[in-house]
Amino acid sequence: MEKFTRLTSVAAALPQENVDTDQIIPARFLKTIHRTGLGKHLFAGQRYDAEGKENPDFVLNKPAYRKAGILITLDNLGCGSSREHAPWALLDFGIRCVIAPSFADIFYNNCFKNGILPIRLPREQCLALMEDASHGENARLTVDLEKQEIHRPDGEVVTFEMDPFRRQVLLEGLDDVAQTLKTHEEAIRAFEARPSRAWVPSTKQASRPQSVIGAKGETA
Amino acid sequence: MQHPANPRTLYDKIWDDHVVKTLDDGTSLLYIDRHLLHEVTSPQAFESLRAAGRPVRRPDATMAVADHNVPTSDRSQPVEDPQSRLQIETLEANVKEFGVPYFPLRSRQQGIVHVVGPEQGVSLPGMTIVCGDSHTSTHGAFGSLAFGIGTSEVEHVLATQTLLQKRSKNMRVRVEGDVAPGVTAKDIMLSIIGRIGTAGGTGHVIEFAGSAIRNLDMAGRMTLCNMSIEAGARAGMVAPDETTFAYVKGRPFAPQGEAFEQAVAYWKTLATDDGAHFDEEVVLDAAAITPSVTWGTSPEDVLPITGTVPRPEEFADPAKAERIRRTLAYMGLEAGQKIAGTPVDVVFIGSCTNSRIEDLRAAAAVLKGRKVAEGVRAMVVPGSGLVRYAAEQEGLDKIFREAGFEWREAGCSMCLGMNPDKLSAGQRSASTSNRNFEGRQGPDGRTHLCSPTMAAAAAVTGTLCDARDLLKPELAEGAA
Numbered sequence: 001m002e003k004f005t006r007l008t009s010v011a012a013a014l015p016q017e018n019v020d021t022d023q024i025i026p027a028r029f030l031k032t033i034h035r036t037g038l039g040k041h042l043f044a045g046q047r048y049d050a051e052g053k054e055n056p057d058f059v060l061n062k063p064a065y066r067k068a069g070i071l072i073t074l075d076n077l078g079c080g081s082s083r084e085h086a087p088w089a090l091l092d093f094g095i096r097c098v099i100a101p102s103f104a105d106i107f108y109n110n111c112f113k114n115g116i117l118p119i120r121l122p123r124e125q126c127l128a129l130m131e132d133a134s135h136g137e138n139a140r141l142t143v144d145l146e147k148q149e150i151h152r153p154d155g156e157v158v159t160f161e162m163d164p165f166r167r168q169v170l171l172e173g174l175d176d177v178a179q180t181l182k183t184h185e186e187a188i189r190a191f192e193a194r195p196s197r198a199w200v201p202s203t204k205q206a207s208r209p210q211s212v213i214g215a216k217g218e219t220a
Numbered sequence: 221m222q223h224p225a226n227p228r229t230l231y232d233k234i235w236d237d238h239v240v241k242t243l244d245d246g247t248s249l250l251y252i253d254r255h256l257l258h259e260v261t262s263p264q265a266f267e268s269l270r271a272a273g274r275p276v277r278r279p280d281a282t283m284a285v286a287d288h289n290v291p292t293s294d295r296s297q298p299v300e301d302p303q304s305r306l307q308i309e310t311l312e313a314n315v316k317e318f319g320v321p322y323f324p325l326r327s328r329q330q331g332i333v334h335v336v337g338p339e340q341g342v343s344l345p346g347m348t349i350v351c352g353d354s355h356t357s358t359h360g361a362f363g364s365l366a367f368g369i370g371t372s373e374v375e376h377v378l379a380t381q382t383l384l385q386k387r388s389k390n391m392r393v394r395v396e397g398d399v400a401p402g403v404t405a406k407d408i409m410l411s412i413i414g415r416i417g418t419a420g421g422t423g424h425v426i427e428f429a430g431s432a433i434r435n436l437d438m439a440g441r442m443t444l445c446n447m448s449i450e451a452g453a454r455a456g457m458v459a460p461d462e463t464t465f466a467y468v469k470g471r472p473f474a475p476q477g478e479a480f481e482q483a484v485a486y487w488k489t490l491a492t493d494d495g496a497h498f499d500e501e502v503v504l505d506a507a508a509i510t511p512s513v514t515w516g517t518s519p520e521d522v523l524p525i526t527g528t529v530p531r532p533e534e535f536a537d538p539a540k541a542e543r544i545r546r547t548l549a550y551m552g553l554e555a556g557q558k559i560a561g562t563p564v565d566v567v568f569i570g571s572c573t574n575s576r577i578e579d580l581r582a583a584a585a586v587l588k589g590r591k592v593a594e595g596v597r598a599m600v601v602p603g604s605g606l607v608r609y610a611a612e613q614e615g616l617d618k619i620f621r622e623a624g625f626e627w628r629e630a631g632c633s634m635c636l637g638m639n640p641d642k643l644s645a646g647q648r649s650a651s652t653s654n655r656n657f658e659g660r661q662g663p664d665g666r667t668h669l670c671s672p673t674m675a676a677a678a679a680v681t682g683t684l685c686d687a688r689d690l691l692k693p694e695l696a697e698g699a700a
Contacts, residue, residue: 045663188380
């Protein structure tokens with residue numbers, strides 16, 4: 001995973017609430033078995049018309065925002081489906097930081113796993129940053145994760161909160177799985193050996209022959 | 221009941237029983253009892269596992285089935301779409317290589333992962349259950365902690381059988397009293413989401429409680445927990461009780477005999493203690509809940525079927541008013557119009573929310589001896605091959621077919637518009653699924669979420685309508 005330390009970029013504003021993951025990447029594009037190549041389908045429903053032509057009014061199609069690295073929305077960004085294709089599509093487009101007053105839980109988690117920094121800011125501050133963003137190339141924002149600061153074009157500094165563990169993972173670009181296996185293998189094994197775990201059956205083989213659900217929903 | 225010194229919620233207890241280790245910053249390494257896999261969110265996880273040379277740590281705690289991408293038409297033919305076929309073949313190759321139990325596409329056990337897990341007894345009370353799918357919350361109906369994860373977390377669970385998690389807050393939604401005849405679990409849940417909003421449960425695990433919840437069968441509880449994610453919650457759960465144990469008993473992968481009795485003894489300790497703390501509590505009066513339907517493009521856009529579509533000018537917040545305006549334009553509705561009477565093009569009965577045998581029975585009760593209105597395409601997609609088979613044994617398929625419904629094979633189908641079952645632009649559906657987002661059922665499709673009873677009624681009249689009007693004799697009989 002790519003590290004996130006500091007980013008200076010144009011920001012694109014999408015002043016909508018409940019921007020769900022079906023909007024970020026519609027299900028018809030989830031047939032891939034790879035993580036890459038989804039950027040062209042990002043926000044497909046709003047970005048293209050029925051014939052696949054670009055909608056010139058959509059923010060990411062405007063010349064100033066075609067290389068936006070930051071996306072700002074209103075409340076509950078990333079609600080709905082757990083699809084990690086949403087952060088993959090954002091990343092493939094070039095967006096490394098998303099800013100909103102609130103996020104849906106799973107999307108928020110998924111961002112960290114892909115080197116995307118999700119920042120929660122009060123609505124007023126999001127609106128102020130959207131105002132900055134409206135100036136396009138003339139108003140780049142700088143996001144500094146080390147200092148937990150956003151530098152506005154007029155020099156004002158906005159600070160943000162961040163969980164220290166997650167911050168570290170992003171700053172160092174750590175591989176979660178390797179970390180867990182390295183640090184916790186013994187604890188996991190000890191947990192698995194607990195006598196209180198004995199009741200949990202195996203999924204390898206049914207303990208009863210496969211049968212059908214009968215007339216009243218009982219197993220026959 | 222004894223009042224424990226440290227009263228805990230159902231969620232607290234399951235959480236505590238699965239903490240492998242708590243780290244300095246309060247994050248916990250949580251052990252996962254069941255990992256369910258499907259074809260869409262797992263290929264990249266297996267790819268990474270292979271690249272790192274890691275095995276699946278606990279194939280015996282894992283179960284896979286293809287559901288999202290599968291055609292629900294003729295199963296004897298190969299999957300036509302090359303990308304879909306590749307995704308299914310990739311899952312089949314992965315489960316073989318890593319030794320993961322799998323229900324093949326042409327087996328009767330195949331179906332929607334959230335229908336199959338409970339049906340097989342793979343999902344059990346007291347467990348932690350994850351899947352790369354937000355509707356994993358469904359399994360919480362058994363009194364398990366079940367939640368959706370992304371593909372990176374799928375990889376983490378495959379490799380370590382654990383997840384790093386922060387404890388969520390506790391929220392209780394109590395629904396007290398009896399619902400009126402013709403009011404279903406779907407109406408209860410839509411009413412809850414309408415009340416608390418799509419972010420109402422964010423950061424929380426919801427426990428559903430109260431007499432109206434206790435009175436629901438397992439299918440109803442699954443419908444309820446399924447849509448917890450639509451209320452923004454990490455998970456939804458219902459305490460396991462005799463209804464739960466009766467459902468689980470004898471399922472193929474459930475403990476049997478003495479092992480079952482021992483498990484039940486443990487499961488009985490899981491209910492929330494008296495005096496346990498909830499960070500949030502919401503109470504609904506069951507008697508006030510009416511058959512409901514969504515009018516907009518967010519699951520919180522809920523109306524009683526007797527209601528009228530909102531007017532933008534009723535909202536003081538300009539952003540809200542703008543959203544209403546935009547939603548009305550997308551949905552092709554007029555501000556202030558009655559929702560009942562809105563004509564529909566498609567009726568979809570299916571999805572992990574409402575495709576169980578009980579749901580099919582409820583729809584069939586409306587359809588018996590009736591016909592689908594002219595010009596309406598109506599389809600029923602059972603949640604699993606076993607549900608389909610059971611329905612055929614009961615003769616429900618005949619009722620559906622005679623009414624003019626398509627009787628299809630199991631899968632996610634029109635819930636999400638990634639397989640051949642889709643709405644065309646501008647088409648309007650009455651759908652028993654869970655999301656009415658823009659484009660969810662196909663680009664520019666318009667979705668009205670409702671119960672199987674209401675969807676069946678919409679099929680008959682060709683419009684969104686109050687199903688109780690069609691059920692009058694049956695309801696009167698039920699009340700007598």
